Each structure stands twice: as C-alpha cells, then as structure tokens.
Amino acid sequence: MDALQLLLSGLSNGCVYGLIAMGFVLIYKASEAINFAQGDMMMLGAFITLGLTNEQYFDLPFWVSVPMAMLLMGAIGYALDALILRKMFGQSQIAVVIVTIALGFVARFVAGAIWGYEPQSLESPIAGLDFRFAGLALGIDELMVIIVTIALTGALYIFFARTKLGVAMQAASQNQMAAFYMGIPVKRMHSLVWALSGVIAAIAGILFASKGSIDPSTGLLGIKAFAAAVIGGLGSLPGALIGGLLVGIVEPFAARYIEGDIARIMPYLLLVLVLVFRPHGILSQVQSKKV
Amino acid sequence: MRIIFKTSYDADIRYFSNRVPALWYLALLLMSIALPFIINEFWLGEFTLMLIWAIAGMGLMLLVGHSGQASLGHAAFMAVGAYSNVILQEYGLPFILSLPLAGFFAGLAGVLVAMPTTKLHGIYMAIATIAIGVLAEDLIVILAPWTGGVSGKFAPSIEIFGINFDRYGNVSGLYWLILGITCLIVLGYKNILRSPLGRSFMAIRDSEISAQAMGVNIARTRTISFALSCAITGISGALMGHFSLVFTNETFNIVISIYLLLMIVIGGLGFIQGAFIGAAIVTFLPSVISFSRDAFFSNSAIIPGIESGMFGAILIFVILFEPMGLYGRWLKIRSYFELFPFYRRDMFRRQKSYLKTERMR
Numbered sequence: 001m002d003a004l005q006l007l008l009s010g011l012s013n014g015c016v017y018g019l020i021a022m023g024f025v026l027i028y029k030a031s032e033a034i035n036f037a038q039g040d041m042m043m044l045g046a047f048i049t050l051g052l053t054n055e056q057y058f059d060l061p062f063w064v065s066v067p068m069a070m071l072l073m074g075a076i077g078y079a080l081d082a083l084i085l086r087k088m089f090g091q092s093q094i095a096v097v098i099v100t101i102a103l104g105f106v107a108r109f110v111a112g113a114i115w116g117y118e119p120q121s122l123e124s125p126i127a128g129l130d131f132r133f134a135g136l137a138l139g140i141d142e143l144m145v146i147i148v149t150i151a152l153t154g155a156l157y158i159f160f161a162r163t164k165l166g167v168a169m170q171a172a173s174q175n176q177m178a179a180f181y182m183g184i185p186v187k188r189m190h191s192l193v194w195a196l197s198g199v200i201a202a203i204a205g206i207l208f209a210s211k212g213s214i215d216p217s218t219g220l221l222g223i224k225a226f227a228a229a230v231i232g233g234l235g236s237l238p239g240a241l242i243g244g245l246l247v248g249i250v251e252p253f254a255a256r257y258i259e260g261d262i263a264r265i266m267p268y269l270l271l272v273l274v275l276v277f278r279p280h281g282i283l284s285q286v287q288s289k290k291v
Numbered sequence: 292m293r294i295i296f297k298t299s300y301d302a303d304i305r306y307f308s309n310r311v312p313a314l315w316y317l318a319l320l321l322m323s324i325a326l327p328f329i330i331n332e333f334w335l336g337e338f339t340l341m342l343i344w345a346i347a348g349m350g351l352m353l354l355v356g357h358s359g360q361a362s363l364g365h366a367a368f369m370a371v372g373a374y375s376n377v378i379l380q381e382y383g384l385p386f387i388l389s390l391p392l393a394g395f396f397a398g399l400a401g402v403l404v405a406m407p408t409t410k411l412h413g414i415y416m417a418i419a420t421i422a423i424g425v426l427a428e429d430l431i432v433i434l435a436p437w438t439g440g441v442s443g444k445f446a447p448s449i450e451i452f453g454i455n456f457d458r459y460g461n462v463s464g465l466y467w468l469i470l471g472i473t474c475l476i477v478l479g480y481k482n483i484l485r486s487p488l489g490r491s492f493m494a495i496r497d498s499e500i501s502a503q504a505m506g507v508n509i510a511r512t513r514t515i516s517f518a519l520s521c522a523i524t525g526i527s528g529a530l531m532g533h534f535s536l537v538f539t540n541e542t543f544n545i546v547i548s549i550y551l552l553l554m555i556v557i558g559g560l561g562f563i564q565g566a567f568i569g570a571a572i573v574t575f576l577p578s579v580i581s582f583s584r585d586a587f588f589s590n591s592a593i594i595p596g597i598e599s600g601m602f603g604a605i606l607i608f609v610i611l612f613e614p615m616g617l618y619g620r621w622l623k624i625r626s627y628f629e630l631f632p633f634y635r636r637d638m639f640r641r642q643k644s645y646l647k648t649e650r651m652r
Contacts, residue, residue, distance in 0.1 A: 034414060087611050093414055094361045098556050099610050101549055102603040109600025223425065223545070230418050265429040271422045276407045279415060 006252045012142035012211070014248020015149035019204035020225035021232065021240035022156065023197040029160065029235050030169040030193035033085070033096040037104040039222015040111075041198060045073045046205030046214045047111050050122045062125050070202045077198025081191040089187065104219060112216040122209040145207045152203065153241045160237065169193055227271040233281025242282060246270070304485045323470055327463035336458075339466045341567075341574040342473045343530045348555050348566030349480055350524030355552065356561040357484065358516040359496030361417040364424025365524050365551050370431060370543035372397040372525025373532035377444050378437060386449045390472075390529055397525020398518040405517035424548045431540040443539030446532040458536055469530060476523060480563055483519065492516050553602065557609050559616025568617045576602060615639065 023038040035041075051057045052065030060068075080103065088096060124141070160166035171179040172189040180186050208214065208221075224247060232243025247267045254263035274281060295308055307313040327335055351365050376393035380386065408419045431438045438444065448457040449468065456465045483489040491512050494502035503509055532538050550573060558569030577598050613620045619639070627634040 084607060084611065091610075091614060094355075094417065095556075095610055095614065097361070097363075097414070097417060098552060099607055102553065102606040102610075105599045105603030106607070109597065109603070113600075223421065226418075227422065230415075261429060261433045265426055265433075268422045268425045268429075272419070272426065275415065275419050275422070 003253075006256060007249060008138055008142070010249035010252045011245065012139075012145045012248075013251065014228075014245035015145045015241075016204060016208050016211070016244070017221075017225045017228045017248050018241040018244025019149055019152070019200060019207065020222060021229035021244045022153065022237060023200045023204070024226055024229040025232075025235060025237055025240040026156070026193055026197045026200065028173075028229075029237075030173050031085075031190045032173045033093060034100070034226075034234075035194075035197065036097055036100040036222070036226070037107060037219075038197065038201060039225060040104040040107040040219035041073065041077070041201035042205040042208065042222065043214065043216060043219035044076070044107050044111060044205070045069055045198075045202030046122065046209040046218070047115050047216075048072055049202070049206050050120060050209060050214070051115065054120070054123050062123070066206060069206065070199050073198040073202035073205075074195040075198075077201070078191050078195040080198075081194035085190065085194070086187055104222075108216045108219060115216070117216055119213040119215040121213040122206070124206070124210040139211075141207070141210045145211065148203065148207060149241065152200070153237055157237050165192070224267055227267050230281055231271055231274045233283040236281070236283040239281055239283035306481060306485075320474070324467070327466055332462045335462050335466050337574055337578065339462075339469050340534060341570050342466075342469045343527050343534055344554065344570035344573055345567045346473055346476055346527035346530065347524050347551055348558065348570050349476060349563060350520045350522075350527060351551050352555050352560070352563065352566045353480065353483070353492075353523065354516060354520035355555060356565070357489065357496060358492040358513065358520075360513065360517070361414075361552070362420040362520075362548070363417050363552060364420035364422070364427070364545070364548050365521075366543040366545065366547035367424050367427030368397045368401060368521040368524045369528030369531060369547070370427055370540075371400045371521075372528030373446075373538055373543065374431070374438055374444065375525075376529035377446050377532055380447060385451070387451050390526060393529040394522040394526040397528065398522030400525075401518045401521025402514060404521075405514045421545070421548075424545045428540050428544050431543075438540075441539060443537050443542075444532070445537050446535075449533055458534060465534075472526070472530070476526070477563060480523075488512070488515065550602075553606050555616075557606055557616060559618030559620075562616070562618045565616050565618040572605070572617075573602075 020038055020042050023041065024035060027033060027035045027038075049065055049069040052060045052068055053062050058065070084099065084103070085096065088099060160170060168179075168184045169189050169192070171182065172184055172186045176186050179189075205214075208218070225244065228243035228247040229240050230243070231246060232239030232241070247270065250266050250270060251263075254266040258266070278284065295302075297303065302308070307316070326338060330338075347365070347369060350368075351362065354360050354362055354365075372393040375396040376389050379389035379392055384392070404420070404423055408416055432440050435441075448455055448460070449465070450456070451468075454464070455461060456468050458465060484493075491502065491507045494505060494507055495509060495512055495516075499509060502512075528543065531542075535542065554569035554573050555566055556569070557572055558567065559565030580597060580601060609616060615622070623639055626638065
C-alpha cells in the first residue's frame with residue numbers, strides 16, 4: 001500500500017516533468033534547437049496565472065485566467081522566436097543553447113522584479129481537495145495533472161503524425177534548406193512551435209502551481225525535466241512522457257529507500273547511465289538513412 | 292596601413308606577427324605589475340578575482356573556443372581542483388606542489404568524463420556535461436569524510452618558501468603570485484595553439500570529417516583537449532579556493548558553470564583575450580551596477596537579482612549583434628583603421644550553416 005501511494009505521487013510529479021520535457025521535445029523536434037529556458041517559461045506561465053487569479057493582484061476567476069495565461073504565454077513564445085531566435089538563424093546550435101540560457105536568466109529576473117522572490121501559492125479551485133479510494137489518498141490536483149498530461153501527449157502525437165502543419169514542422173527540422181525549397185515557411189514554423197511550447201509551458205506551470213507554491217527559481221526544475229527528455233529520447237513525444245514518469249517515479253522511491261543525498265542525484269545518475277549505454281534515449285529517434 | 296612580409300615559415304607561428312602588438316602587450320604586462328602601487332586594496336582584490344576567472348575562462352575557451360566542444364559543467368572541475376588542492380595541503384604538501392597536482396587531478400577527472408562522452412556529438416556532449424555539473428555538487432555532499440560536506444573546507448593561506456601570501460595580510464603579494472600563474476598559463480596556452488596539437492584542435496572544431504581525413508585521431512584529440520581544459524580550470528578552482536578562504540558544495544554549482552560559458556561567449560569565442568574580457572565583465576559588473584545605482588537613484592532601491600538579469604540581457608545582445616564577442620568587435624574596429632579606407636563589411640562574414648537533423652544519419 002505504501003509503495004502504491006509512492007507510485008501515485010511519483011506519477012503526478014512525473015507528469016509535470018513530462019509536460020516540461022514535452023516543451024523541450026517540441027522545440028527540438030521542429031527546429032533542432034534546445035530551449036534551456038523551458039523551465040523558466042513554465043515558471044512565467046505559473047506566475048502569470050497567479051497574477052491574474054490571486055486576490056492581491058487582478059482577482060479574476062480561475063477559469064478565465066487560465067486561457068488568458070495560455071494565450072499570453074503563446075504570444076510570448078512566438079515573440080521570443082520572432083524577435084530573438086529568428087535573428088540567429090544559421091548560427092550554431094550551441095549559440096542557441098547559450099541564448100536560451102540567457103533568456104532564462106532574464107525571465108527569472110523579470111518574474112522576481114514583478115512578483116517578488118517569496119514563494120507564493122496559486123488560489124486554484126482544484127488545490128487541496130482529495131479523493132480517497134481504498135485507503136489511498138489522491139488529490140484532485142494530482143488526478144488533473146495525470147489526465148491533462150496524457151490527453152496532451154496523445155493530442156500532440158496525432159498533431160505531429162497526422163496534420164499538415166505537424167508534418168511541415170518535422171520537415172523543417174529534418175532539413176531546413178530542403179523544406180524551404182518545398183515551400184514550407186521554415187521561419188514561421190519555428191515561431192509557431194515556440195508559441196505551442198509556450199502554451200504547454202503555461203499548462204505545466206498552472207498544474208505545477210496548483211500542487212504547491214512557486215517562486216522565480218522554480219524554473220530550475222527545467223534541468224530535471226530536461227534530463228527526463230533526454231532519458232526518454234530527445235525528439236520523441238511519448239519518450240518525453242516516459243522519461244518524465246521514470247524520473248518522477250524514481251525520485252520518491254529513492255527518497256524512501258536510499259540515503260537522502262544519494263537519492264537526490266538519482267535522476268542525473270539515470271541520465272548519465274542512459275547517455276553512456278543508450279546515448280539517444282529509450283525511444284531513440286536516431287535512424288540510419290535509407291538509401 | 293601595415294604590410295607584413297613573411298620570409299620564413301616561422302613567421303606564421305610567432306607569438307606576435309610584428310613588433311607593434313608585442314610592445315602593446317609588454318606595456319600591458321608592465322601596467323599589470325605596477326597595479327598594486329596605483330589602486331587600493333579593495334580594487335586589487337577585485338583584479339585578483341578577475342585573473343582567477345580569466346584562468347577558468349581560458350580553460351573553457353580551450354574546449355569551447357578552440358576544439359568546438361561545449362561544456363555546461365565546468366564548475367565541477369573547478370571543484371575537483373579546489374578540493375584536491377586543499378586536501379593535498381592537509382597531507383602536508385606545500386602549495387607549490389599541490390597546485391600543479393590539483394590541476395593534474397582535475398585533468399584526470401576530465402579524462403574519466405571524456406572517455407565515455409567523446410562519442411557523443413555537439414548537443415549531447417553539452418547534456419552529459421550538465422549532468423556531470425549537477426552530480427558534482429551532490430557528490431561533494433556524499434563524500435563528506437574527505438570534502439567536509441555542507442560545512443565545506445577552509446583553505447589555508449598560501450605559503451611559498453616562507454613567504455606568506457595571505458588573502459588579507461598580503462594582498463599585493465597574492466595578486467603578483469596569481470598574475471605570475473596567469474602569465475605562465477597564457478604562455479602555455481599560446482604554445483599549445485602553435486603546436487600541431489593545437490592546430491588539430493582547431494581542425495576538429497572547424498570540421499570533424501576533414502580533420503579525420505587529414506589523419507587526426509578524433510577521439511584521442513578530443514580527450515586530450517578535454518583533459519587540458521579541465522586541468523587549467525582545476526588550477527583556477529584551487530586559486531579560487533584560496534581566494535574565497537572557505538568553499539562548500541554551493542561554491543561550484545551549476546550556475547557557475549553557466550556563468551563561465553556565458554563569460555567566454557561575451558568575451559569572444561576562439562580568442563585568449565576573450566577570456567580576459569569576459570572575466571572583467573563578470574567581475575566588475577556587480578560593482579558597476581551598484582555604483583550607477585547610487586549615482587542615479589538616490590533612494591537606493593535595491594532590486595535583487597539584477598546582476599544575473601543584466602548579464603543575461605548583455606549576453607543576448609552580444610550574440611545577436613556581435614557573434615564574435617567583444618574581442619571580435621575590437622578586431623573589426625582595429626582592422627577598419629588599419630586598412631583605412633579598404634575595410635569591407637564582408638571581411639568577417641561567417642558562413643551560415645543550415646541545420647539538418649542529427650536524428651538521421
């Protein structure tokens with residue numbers, strides 16, 4: 001029973017990691033760049049929702065501020081690509097990584113300057129309620145996280161595999177030049193995918209904030225989520241979810257059964273092991289070219 | 292306009308292409324030696340810190356700027372240097388032996404990390420090193436019997452042949468000592484770049500495939516560059532330990548690694564001078580911010596975290612408008628005047644590369 005409870009809390013944590021990891025994967029899948037500010041975008045999404053909802057700021061109803069925050073984050077994502085990353089078109093991948101790290105620094109500063117550095121909690125209607133079943137306690141917020149994550153993964157998977165826009169995004173990543181010749185507006189594809197990952201960051205942020213308190217350094221969670229994305233296999237959406245769940249489940253079990261300090265490094269240990277033995281992740285997306 | 296007429300093959304690899312830059316660098320060296328007589332002890336301490344950052348920056352520059360591998364976890368190797376230096380001194384070794392040994396151990400750690408990761412490419416290498424950087428912080432806590440865990444280590448003051456270089460007792464002495472070490476490292480770095488090894492680093496950076504075709508052993512050369520880079524960074528870590536007197540697992544966290552990378556990018560990737568410019572910015576930015584705040588806002592409204600915010604903003608501007616970094620901008624300005632009126636905007640244009648996926652080989 002104890003183990004089952006740990007598993008449940010691990011699942012809901014893992015889903016949040018999975019959601020952030022999905023943001024990494026989306027951008028990687030469509031523009032071959034890694035957005036190290038994904039965690040900070042999640043933090044920003046959470047803070048925007050908090051700023052719209054909480055009594056001391058705008059005091060809007062929760063279900064109004066959620067779509068507003070999603071829209072706003074989508075716009076921020078689009079703007080980031082259109083104003084900054086598009087200018088770097090043609091520079092190396094490492095330069096993009098460095099710029100996104102710098103964006104993270106700026107985002108953390110902006111959030112701190114607006115909302116302060118104290119931890120705050122979102123006044124969300126789904127927080128605090130729980131749902132008891134056969135001796136197991138499962139919060140409505142946790143249940144919500146799991147449902148939303150699974151639905152979102154499925155929807156995005158179908159989007160990339162079936163829709164015209166999704167396929168165009170994949171093509172833009174596989175060979176920018178060739179995709180451009182085929183009439184795909186590569187730059188706009190990049191901006192759209194950044195907007196999409198902004199929306200996902202907002203969702204992840206809202207779900208994370210309704211599970212506990214947030215502060216500007218919450219975004220550093222992104223590093224762990226990034227580990228999850230790599231463990232699952234960068235470039236694979238189900239892989240991001242699997243990686244996130246793996247990290248999320250390993251954490252509470254390690255904390256329960258292994259000594260504290262070693263437990264904390266388990267996700268990264270897992271990452272190093274995966275990198276050494278299966279460098280491209282569990283659901284590897286690397287395939288050799290068919291001739 | 293200056294014309295350089297080369298009459299021997301040595302002219303290509305001389306330290307200075309002609310007498311003018313040599314004289315400028317000599318003047319810079321004399322100026323740095325005379326610095327303790329000019330400024331007060333507080334600023335001298337800041338300059339010492341800048342030199343330490345510059346050594347760390349050179350370590351990372353060798354890896355990122357000259358052999359084209361990214362590392363987001365270099366603070367881990369600073370930690371290896373700092374801890375092994377102090378632990379060796381606790382076993383009774385003098386500083387003059389423990390410092391090179393600290394560099395050696397950091398280099399060894401680098402080899403251990405590089406062996407499994409050299410097979411990884413660009414972005415995956417960065418991922419592996421970020422994991423190393425995060426792991427190192429917690430490993431220090433786990434290895435508490437040797438490292439002192441969260442309570443940290445106390446670095447004794449440096450003593451060489453009976454002369455004491457205390458952080459507060461002998462500020463100018465410490466400055467001269469670190470200046471000397473910095474000069475040695477710069478000399479060594481420059482010599483590596485002149486040697487076949489350094490040229491093979493740059494060949495790998497520019498194109499792995501053509502380097503391989505020219506007979507460069509990729510895995511071996513990458514491992515050597517990683518080891519050398521880590522050794523230099525380890526030395527800076529050891530000096531940082533002495534400078535900050537007490538260091539813990541928090542001193543060398545992942546944020547420091549990221550700062551190091553940002554520092555050399557702002558300074559200018561691929562130039563030794565870039566490491567120094569970046570180090571100056573990292574060291575003096577907080578002071579500049581606090582002074583300008585006192586000058587412009589009388590109510591002294593303190594905005595926490597403004598340093599890293601500013602740093603991030605500067606970095607974004609540098610990468611967008613000057614991908615070669617501040618030193619690259621200086622080179623452009625200098626060649627404009629040297630070649631006046633023949634400078635063309637395209638002289639420094641870089642070839643754009645359009646990405647293909649790494650997932651299809």
